[in-house]
Amino acid sequence: MPRADIFDQLEHAVLPVLPGRAHELARLRALHEQEGLSTVTVIGKYNHGKSRLLNELLGEDRFAVADRRETTQLSVHVKDRVRWLDAPGLDADVDQADDRFARQAAWQQSDIRLFVHSAKEGELDGRERRLLHKLSADADATRRQTLLVVSQVDQAGDDAQLHQVLGAIGQQAPGMALHAASATRHRQGIEGGKQLLIERSGIPALRAALARALGQVPQARAHESAQMKSAMHQELVQRQAALRAQCTGLQQQQAQQRRQFDLDLDAVFDQARQDLAEVMSTPGPDLALQPDTAADRFRLTTGRLERARLQVAYSKVCIQLNAALTRHGAIELPTAQHTAARSLNSVMVAVLGVSVKYREDLQRMFYQDAGRDALQRDFARYYEISADRQALAARIDAVRDQLAAAQTAQQALQTLDQLEIRT
Numbered sequence: 001m002p003r004a005d006i007f008d009q010l011e012h013a014v015l016p017v018l019p020g021r022a023h024e025l026a027r028l029r030a031l032h033e034q035e036g037l038s039t040v041t042v043i044g045k046y047n048h049g050k051s052r053l054l055n056e057l058l059g060e061d062r063f064a065v066a067d068r069r070e071t072t073q074l075s076v077h078v079k080d081r082v083r084w085l086d087a088p089g090l091d092a093d094v095d096q097a098d099d100r101f102a103r104q105a106a107w108q109q110s111d112i113r114l115f116v117h118s119a120k121e122g123e124l125d126g127r128e129r130r131l132l133h134k135l136s137a138d139a140d141a142t143r144r145q146t147l148l149v150v151s152q153v154d155q156a157g158d159d160a161q162l163h164q165v166l167g168a169i170g171q172q173a174p175g176m177a178l179h180a181a182s183a184t185r186h187r188q189g190i191e192g193g194k195q196l197l198i199e200r201s202g203i204p205a206l207r208a209a210l211a212r213a214l215g216q217v218p219q220a221r222a223h224e225s226a227q228m229k230s231a232m233h234q235e236l237v238q239r240q241a242a243l244r245a246q247c248t249g250l251q252q253q254q255a256q257q258r259r260q261f262d263l264d265l266d267a268v269f270d271q272a273r274q275d276l277a278e279v280m281s282t283p284g285p286d287l288a289l290q291p292d293t294a295a296d297r298f299r300l301t302t303g304r305l306e307r308a309r310l311q312v313a314y315s316k317v318c319i320q321l322n323a324a325l326t327r328h329g330a331i332e333l334p335t336a337q338h339t340a341a342r343s344l345n346s347v348m349v350a351v352l353g354v355s356v357k358y359r360e361d362l363q364r365m366f367y368q369d370a371g372r373d374a375l376q377r378d379f380a381r382y383y384e385i386s387a388d389r390q391a392l393a394a395r396i397d398a399v400r401d402q403l404a405a406a407q408t409a410q411q412a413l414q415t416l417d418q419l420e421i422r423t
C-alpha cells in the first residue's frame, strides 16, 4: 500500500478515537513523507533576516528577501539531502494564516529550527522568549534541536554594543549556544574573496553547528517517532480499558435491573395465588358459569354475583401487576406498536387482553406453572422493549462501538511498526 494511503487510513482510524493527537499524526506523516531528507526551517519575527540567512547557508539566492513583510507562505528548496524550508515571520497583529504556516513549519515539518532574532532589535521580547522556551522543552521531549541565531549583527553598532546585546540575549536563553551571524558580511566576503570577512560573518561556524545537528537527525527522528507511537499506544490501551470497564458496568446494571424485574414479578404472582385463593376454592359447581336467561335481565343472579366476585379479585391482582410494571418503566407499549385506540396501548392490555376472566382462566394464568411462565415471559418481552431498557441497551452498543474503534485504531497504529523511517 502506498505510504500516503497508510497515513490516510491511520488518521481515519485514530483521529476519531484520539482527537487530541492530530499533531502527532501529522508529524508522523511528515517524518515518513520526507524520508531521506532532513528539514531545516527558520522561525522568528518578520524582517529579522530569516530568508536571507537561509540563502547564505545554501549559497544560493533561493528565497525572496525584502525590506518589508516578505515571506507569507512556506517555500522549500532541497539541496544536499536537506529540505530548506522558508517560513513567514511570526507576528500577532498580522494575517493569522501566515502564523499558521510558520507554526506548521516549526512544529510539523522541521527537524532543526533556526530561531532567528535580529541584533538590531536588542533583547528578545516576551513572545520570542515564550516561543524559545517551548522550543527547548520540545527539544527535551523530541530531541529536535533549535539553534539560536542572532542575525544582522553588522547592524548592531560597535563591538561593545554587540557584546552587550549578545550578553543580554544569552541571559534570556540560558543553556543555549548563540550563533551571531551577518548575511551581508558573508555575501561581501564571498563576492570580494575576503576569507576573514567570511569567517567574521559567523556563517561558516553556523554551517558547522548545523552540520553537527543534521548528523543527529536520524537518531532524533527514530526517538521522536517511537515516542509518539508509544504515547498514542498507551492512550489507546488506557482508553480500551476504560471502555471495557464502562461496558461491564452497564452490562451489570442491565442484568441487575432484569433480575429485580423478574423477582418483583415473581412476588406479584406469588401474592396473586394467595389473594385469589378464596375465590378459587369455592366448593361445588362453578356458579360463575351459570348462564342468565332473558328473564334475569334486571336481576342480580348468583351467576352475576359470582362473576363480579371473580373480576374484583382479578382486578386487585392487575393493580399489583401494573404497579410492578410501573416501577420498572414498562407501562406503555413502544410507539411502533401503538393501536388507534389509545386505551389499548398498555403493556397490561397487550399481555392480559380485555376479556372477562373465569376461574378456568385464572387457574391457567396464575396456578399452572406453564401459564404463569408464559405471562412472565410476555411481560419481560415488553419490559425489554420499554424506553429506558432500550436506551440502556443503546448505550451499551455505543460503548461497544467505541471499543471496536479503539481496537481498530490500535491495529492501524501497529501497521506503522513495519514501516521504517529512512533518513
Ligand SMILES: Nc1nc2c(ncn2[C@@H]2O[C@H](COP(=O)(O)OP(=O)(O)OP(=O)(O)O)[C@@H](O)[C@H]2O)c(=O)[nH]1
Pocket (backbone or CB within 6 Å): 045, 046, 047, 048, 049, 050, 051, 052, 053, 064, 065, 066, 067, 068, 069, 070, 071, 072, 087, 088, 089, 090, 151, 152, 153, 154, 155, 181, 182, 183, 184, 185
Ligand atoms: N545589514 C543586514 N541586513 C540584512 C541581513 N540579513 C537580512 N538583511 C535585510 O533585512 C531585510 C529583511 O530580510 P529577510 O531575509 O527578507 O527577512 P525575513 O525575516 O525573511 O522577513 P519576512 O519574510 O518578512 O518574515 C532585507 O532587506 C535584508 O536584506 C544582515 O545580516 N545584515
Ligand SMILES: [Mg+2]
Pocket (backbone or CB within 6 Å): 050, 051, 052, 064, 065, 070, 071, 086, 087, 088, 089
Ligand atoms: Mg522571509
